[in-house]
Amino acid sequence: MQDLTKDILELVRRTSTDLPADVEKKLRESYAQEADGSAAQGALDTILQNVELARKNSTPICQDTGTPLFYVHYPEGMSTRKLKKMITDAVVEATKHNYLRPNSVNAITGKNTGNNSGDEHYPTIHFEEVDEDQPLTIDLMLKGGGCENVGIQYKLPNTNLGAGRDLAGVRKVVLDAVHQAQGKGCAPGVLGVAVGGDRGASYLASKETLLRQIGDENANPELDAMEKQITEEANGMGIGPMGFGGKTTVLDTKIKGLHRLPASYFVSVSYMCWAYRRRKMTVQNGEVIYE
Amino acid sequence: MKKLTLPISDDEIRALKVGEPVLLSGVMMTGRDAVHKWLNDRFIAKKVEPSEDDLAVYEAIKPILNGGIIYHCGPVVGGVETGDYKFIAAGPTTSIREEPYQADVMKLFNLKGVIGKGGMGPKTLQGCQDTPAVYFHAIGGAASLIAQRVEKVLGVHKLDFGVPEAMWVIQVKDFPVVVTMDSHGGSQHAIVEEESKAVLEDLLQK
Numbered sequence: 296m297q298d299l300t301k302d303i304l305e306l307v308r309r310t311s312t313d314l315p316a317d318v319e320k321k322l323r324e325s326y327a328q329e330a331d332g333s334a335a336q337g338a339l340d341t342i343l344q345n346v347e348l349a350r351k352n353s354t355p356i357c358q359d360t361g362t363p364l365f366y367v368h369y370p371e372g373m374s375t376r377k378l379k380k381m382i383t384d385a386v387v388e389a390t391k392h393n394y395l396r397p398n399s400v401n402a403i404t405g406k407n408t409g410n411n412s413g414d415e416h417y418p419t420i421h422f423e424e425v426d427e428d429q430p431l432t433i434d435l436m437l438k439g440g441g442c443e444n445v446g447i448q449y450k451l452p453n454t455n456l457g458a459g460r461d462l463a464g465v466r467k468v469v470l471d472a473v474h475q476a477q478g479k480g481c482a483p484g485v486l487g488v489a490v491g492g493d494r495g496a497s498y499l500a501s502k503e504t505l506l507r508q509i510g511d512e513n514a515n516p517e518l519d520a521m522e523k524q525i526t527e528e529a530n531g532m533g534i535g536p537m538g539f540g541g542k543t544t545v546l547d548t549k550i551k552g553l554h555r556l557p558a559s560y561f562v563s564v565s566y567m568c569w570a571y572r573r574r575k576m577t578v579q580n581g582e583v584i585y586e
Numbered sequence: 587m588k589k590l591t592l593p594i595s596d597d598e599i600r601a602l603k604v605g606e607p608v609l610l611s612g613v614m615m616t617g618r619d620a621v622h623k624w625l626n627d628r629f630i631a632k633k634v635e636p637s638e639d640d641l642a643v644y645e646a647i648k649p650i651l652n653g654g655i656i657y658h659c660g661p662v663v664g665g666v667e668t669g670d671y672k673f674i675a676a677g678p679t680t681s682i683r684e685e686p687y688q689a690d691v692m693k694l695f696n697l698k699g700v701i702g703k704g705g706m707g708p709k710t711l712q713g714c715q716d717t718p719a720v721y722f723h724a725i726g727g728a729a730s731l732i733a734q735r736v737e738k739v740l741g742v743h744k745l746d747f748g749v750p751e752a753m754w755v756i757q758v759k760d761f762p763v764v765v766t767m768d769s770h771g772g773s774q775h776a777i778v779e780e781e782s783k784a785v786l787e788d789l790l791q792k
Contacts, residue, residue: 358675407748479704481726
């Protein structure tokens, strides 16, 4: 099997240091919308300068290089154990190169492993098998702790918010989540929302929705309309970049519906900071392509 | 833009108001979750008897923090293996986690401010008025840019806390911040929280 450790290291470097084009474009549009000379526009100006600098110098966009979340689609017959080894080795190597901060702390002893080695859940790797003739793809998302901390899970109905078990209820709790987050998750953020599932599946799916592109359309027209409505209403709250006040609080909203038990109705909100770091690599016939 | 050099005087702090952008220069120290808990448990709540090393570190940081600033930051640092340290990425971390400790830490050292992101709560706002001190907001995620304003890493304490949690003593030049909580009870965060709450209440009725 082809050794991809160096290629995965390059994926990590690109993800940590080079903000995707769709995110940067949206941030530039937001900058243009904020009032000239406002604190909101100043914050976005600094953000955009930083994005350019990080790309130029190949240094992390944000010092919190986050939880490394890998989503691997592997052709039938490929060893997931070997892939896992390559990924974990690449993560350790990336830490030596300072593309990643040593971010893995043993929760019981408090000790930082110093090199981002962890356990069976860190780094997080999701495997999904595809047909033998399909390429291997690896998506990487780096999700910082500040935005992860403002993520929240609701169970409906929620009496305090007047939220019932329907999309109208989903809208209410998601708006509440944005209000609770204020600037603490490094606004402007992107909302990944999952409706249904058990608690675990629901959070998992809320993160997977963040693999979508900014400004794309949800295949479900009802959810698409809800995504646009939530983004617009959230921006109406005026929290603004960094919580300074302003027009840009949420860059986009992504919603996914899951199946659920009759008894449970979870709504999980994963908040992604403006430093929305995700990259993809594709390997076919030995050739590696980065998107 | 206003420029301040550390150590900062009480008069300079009292003159700062919410919304004011400032460029900071001088020597400051990073400190986040582990540091605040360590300070609290050993020197404020005194739940744990400080070790000799704890006492030595405490004495070493006192002069830096008297009139000084703690920066809520867990940096990416180059040269950890050689000791030839360099800040590579160093944006602010979310400050609210230090809310239980911050006001006490301000008083303990005569801190003139903390730098972080996301703002802090009523206890810290009161601490800002009493000490006096202010909350300086840096731009979250602007890590490569801020690292360039760190001229020199002068030293590190408690590296065994891990790179992000250690106390890094740094010399900065024109570090860009905005005052979002002042020493007169003003808080931009409280204002935005309240105004956005009113909009949310309306939206929930729809």
